[in-house]
Amino acid sequence: MRDQRSECPIAYGLDFFGDKWSLLIVRDIAIYGRRRYGQFEAAGEGIATNILASRLKQLVEDGIIEKLRDPEHGSKRIYRLTPKGIDLLPIVVEIIIWSAKHDPDSPVTRGYLHRARRDRDGLLEEMRRNATA
Amino acid sequence: MRDQRSECPIAYGLDFFGDKWSLLIVRDIAIYGRRRYGQFEAAGEGIATNILASRLKQLVEDGIIEKLRDPEHGSKRIYRLTPKGIDLLPIVVEIIIWSAKHDPDSPVTRGYLHRARRDRDGLLEEMRRNATA
DNA sequence: CTGGATCCCAATAGATACTG
DNA sequence: CAGTATCTATTGGGATCCAG
Numbered sequence: 533m534r535d536q537r538s539e540c541p542i543a544y545g546l547d548f549f550g551d552k553w554s555l556l557i558v559r560d561i562a563i564y565g566r567r568r569y570g571q572f573e574a575a576g577e578g579i580a581t582n583i584l585a586s587r588l589k590q591l592v593e594d595g596i597i598e599k600l601r602d603p604e605h606g607s608k609r610i611y612r613l614t615p616k617g618i619d620l621l622p623i624v625v626e627i628i629i630w631s632a633k634h635d636p637d638s639p640v641t642r643g644y645l646h647r648a649r650r651d652r653d654g655l656l657e658e659m660r661r662n663a664t665a
Numbered sequence: 666m667r668d669q670r671s672e673c674p675i676a677y678g679l680d681f682f683g684d685k686w687s688l689l690i691v692r693d694i695a696i697y698g699r700r701r702y703g704q705f706e707a708a709g710e711g712i713a714t715n716i717l718a719s720r721l722k723q724l725v726e727d728g729i730i731e732k733l734r735d736p737e738h739g740s741k742r743i744y745r746l747t748p749k750g751i752d753l754l755p756i757v758v759e760i761i762i763w764s765a766k767h768d769p770d771s772p773v774t775r776g777y778l779h780r781a782r783r784d785r786d787g788l789l790e791e792m793r794r795n796a797t798a
Numbered sequence: 799c800t801g802g803a804t805c806c807c808a809a810t811a812g813a814t815a816c817t818g
Numbered sequence: 819c820a821g822t823a824t825c826t827a828t829t830g831g832g833a834t835c836c837a838g
Contacts, residue, residue: 537685538709539773541764542692542757552670552683559675569801576671580831585802607838608800616767623759624675630752631674640672684811702820713812718821741819 534594548594549620553579553587555627558613558620561597562659567610568602596620613663621659625652667727681727682753686712686720688760691746691753694730695792700743701735729753746796754792758785 537543549555560566560575572584579587588611591597596617602608613620625648632645648655670676682688693699693708705717712720721744724730729750735741746753758781765778781788 537711539771540689540692540709541761541768541771541773541777543689543710544768544771545760545764546685546688550683550685550688552679555679555683556673556676559673570799573801576673577676578670578831581802582804582832583830586829588802619763619766623756623763626756626759627678628674630756631678633752634749635674635677638672638674638677640674644674706820713814714821715814715823716812719811721821 548596553583554591555620555624557587557591557597558617559624561611561613562621562624562663565662565665567612568608591617618660618663621656621663624659625656681729686716687724688753688757690720690724690730691750692757694744694746695754695757695796698795698798700745701741724750751793751796754789754796757792758789
């Protein structure tokens with residue numbers, strides 16, 4: 533098991549996803565509908581292949597994502613959020629709201645703000661649908 | 666300036682606080698009312714002193730916390746959340762809710778769950794007061 | 799081809815000792 | 819008390835290699 537730093541729930545959570553990449557993989561699945569290794573690799577942030585592989589493996593071990601056989605192409609594999617992973621989406625939404633508010637010059641980022649603020653639950657629901665589709 | 670990985674608001678936020686320590690410092694201030702270097706150092710997770718110093722410096726540069734002269738002991742310094750840092754608290758609350766739900770054996774952690782779920786806004790308000798006191 | 803594993807090197811994090 | 823300095827360990831980037 534992953535070693536735990538303390539009994540604090542915040543430390544507990546950060547021990548799972550407190551790095552620069554894990555929540556981006558969750559985002560890729562829930563917002564952009566990405567499912568395959570190559571799609572994650574092609575995301576704009578340029579994650580290194582070894583890091584991607586190690587994060588995917590860790591997230592599967594942690595029960596946040598699951599690795600399945602692609603029903604349409606039997607040889608390929610796809611990744612999906614588990615219920616435990618879907619429960620991370622409220623955190624993701626709050627990060628969007630924070631960034632949208634404090635990113636001074638990104639119109640892209642600020643575009644999310646109205647959406648996220650006005651229709652937080654709708655955005656969440658859309659992400660959940662996307663993640664389980 | 667910090668280098669930005671992409672235009673994505675989630676990547677943007679994680680570039681600020683996407684590590685295992687930054688949000689714990691925010692927590693120390695907002696939940697435990699800690700203000701001084703030594704208090705952060707004494708927190709249960711055992712952060713190394715150089716890491717603590719570097720995180721504090723970065724958070725100040727990022728405008729998430731501010732370093733002030735202690736009004737009671739002029740020679741000492743205290744750290745406090747800025748409004749930008751206070752805006753991180755909804756993220757912290759969602760992490761608490763996630764951890765409380767998915768930490769299988771911690772009564773400490775699960776103790777927060779009822780509070781956070783039942784009275785999310787009250788918890789937030791209390792943290793805000795604590796952070797600005 | 800896709801989905802990784804491996805390797806090398808650079809960069810970052812961390813433990814510990816020490817200092818103003 | 820509030821940090822720096824130093825040294826070591828771990829992580830990360832990027833190229834390349836390998837299996838199905």
